[in-house]
Amino acid sequence: MSRCLHFLLFLLLFLILKTGYAQLGLESSFLSPAGDFSYVKKPTVAFTLTLKGGSIDDRYRCGFSIGYCNFKSTQDTIPTTTIQTGGLGNFVLPGYFVYQSYQVASFSFTNDFKILKDANFSPTVGLDLVFYGIAYSDTYYTETLVQASETGNTDWSAGILPQVGIQYVYSSWFLLTANIGRNLSFGSAAPMGFWKTSIGIAYYLR
């Protein structure tokens, strides 16, 4: 993982040095959980800071972003069962699971492509490669078996986030963007599927 990160950092640095330009962006996103994830997590808001290479006229731009969000559970407790087998037969042991917190930091290698050349207003397509670091606290209980609370747990997930959107060159300094995409993740943590709708503003550094 660190080799990959070093390569991507090198690539970004190369792009900035090559063109002499960079853009610093701030993005606000609405994350709407999808699939199984939608049954355990409520929609939430995420904030992302982006650094991309390239000038305001470039069609292809790439860079890095870091983001943060906090997913809240759809309900206080999630009922669980554990099957106990033994000499007296099978028993279904009832229990529950509670997420006290579920905070996600995202680290992305982000790419986007402006479809209309030399147009101030243009549709875009993009693809983010994302690593999610997850910090959570939970409590779980199974009748006659276990009761525990854990804080400071960590987990990870990785994913791709294809996006479509629009961008508007507001001035020679500012670029406005709006995107919608779907996160497809895999990894150690339960899959985090969500729709991401975002708006952002980028400021060009010269």
Add this chain to the structure above:
Amino acid sequence: MINCKYTGLTLLRLLLLTAAIDFSSCSKHTYDQTLPSVSFLSVAPYGLSGDSVLISGRVNSPGLSAVQFVGFAYSTQTSFSILNNQFLANVNASPFTAIVPVSPDSTYYFKAFASNSYGYSCSNLFKYAASISGSSAPCNLSSNTALDNGVNYTLSDVNSGGSYATFGTFGVEADNGAYETINIFFNGNPPSGTYTTVANLSALNGDTNPFDVGIEINGNSVNAGCKVYVTVNANKTTTVSFCSGEYQSYENQYASAKITY
């Protein structure tokens, strides 16, 4: 040169507009949608000694994955977990049933549960008072008599068995040797318990609910919802009784009967 104040206001408006669109499109999923939905159907005395009951439940929907386990739990308290006096049942049966021990003259609270890979859910509590004697209809009738539209009849001719099952698989036919005939149709030779009439007698054919029953009074079917009480007596006879079953003849009529076969 950029007018910073104007730019800031425009961006703020755009942010607020997008946020409003985002939140209005928010879906309303809840975890309960992933879980099975289950109902507790009935509890009825089972056998002659009064120390066990036959209980039944039904999975209404499996949730988002296949149902793995179904069962019952019960207690003399109103608050208890599904591990309390737990009895697992056949997950493929609908309704699913279990025979569980009870102490006569005690009050119990039953609930059914079902689990899938997401978790489990329970039915509402069902209160049941176990008694030593079997249950009988709450109207005052002598054995093998009927009260039909205000007229008393003595049912002198009583027969039972599969050959009397015009509907279902087990029938009881009682008549006064003339023009008063009562037919009761069960799914199988009925154990002690409380049964409920169905809306359509033909629905009894292939019906898997063991507590459904049908009644005909002189060929007219009794409306749905009438309670029929069955008691298997110590001498191996069976008493079937019901009160004020409503049926349509030339007008709405009501019949009660108590039949022992």
